[in-house]
Amino acid sequence: MSETQYEEPVYVVSKRRRASEAVVHMPDCEKIHHQVEQDVRPEVYRETRVPAYIRFVANYMTLTVLRNIGFRYHPCGYCQPPVPTVDGLISVKARNLNVTHLGKEFIGWGVLESFSITGRLNDDGSRTVTVDVSFGGVHYRFDPETQLEYLRPNQKR
Numbered sequence: 248m249s250e251t252q253y254e255e256p257v258y259v260v261s262k263r264r265r266a267s268e269a270v271v272h273m274p275d276c277e278k279i280h281h282q283v284e285q286d287v288r289p290e291v292y293r294e295t296r297v298p299a300y301i302r303f304v305a306n307y308m309t310l311t312v313l314r315n316i317g318f319r320y321h322p323c324g325y326c327q328p329p330v331p332t333v334d335g336l337i338s339v340k341a342r343n344l345n346v347t348h349l350g351k352e353f354i355g356w357g358v359l360e361s362f363s364i365t366g367r368l369n370d371d372g373s374r375t376v377t378v379d380v381s382f383g384g385v386h387y388r389f390d391p392e393t394q395l396e397y398l399r400p401n402q403k404r
Contacts, residue, residue, distance in 0.1 A: 342391030
């Protein structure tokens, strides 16, 4: 597979035995070499279930694709690709957005640039809350209960 068809670097991703966890390798990594030569499939991440054993398939993918899948992942300790360790997703309701969320990249939306939460008392005494959000210059209006997700960066101890 040629990296020229992608606008960002392509890595080899192998799934670990734990659910939703993967290791990111450079395409020429010796530790994943056997899977790369035998069974790397472009952009399709899946595990093949065969009776009596599970075979994990390595795949070529960009970090954007891997983030959109939502897996936790970390770089291979052998080839050390320049990728961050990501320890899952954080989910937040639109009504709970605050200044700490500004600049974070939300899955499927982009980087949060601005938001405003507006409450209104209607003539009949009912209350209406709306959340206006801007991702990458595009404005959206969300119901306050809408769940938004962003990647949890690994906390080094």
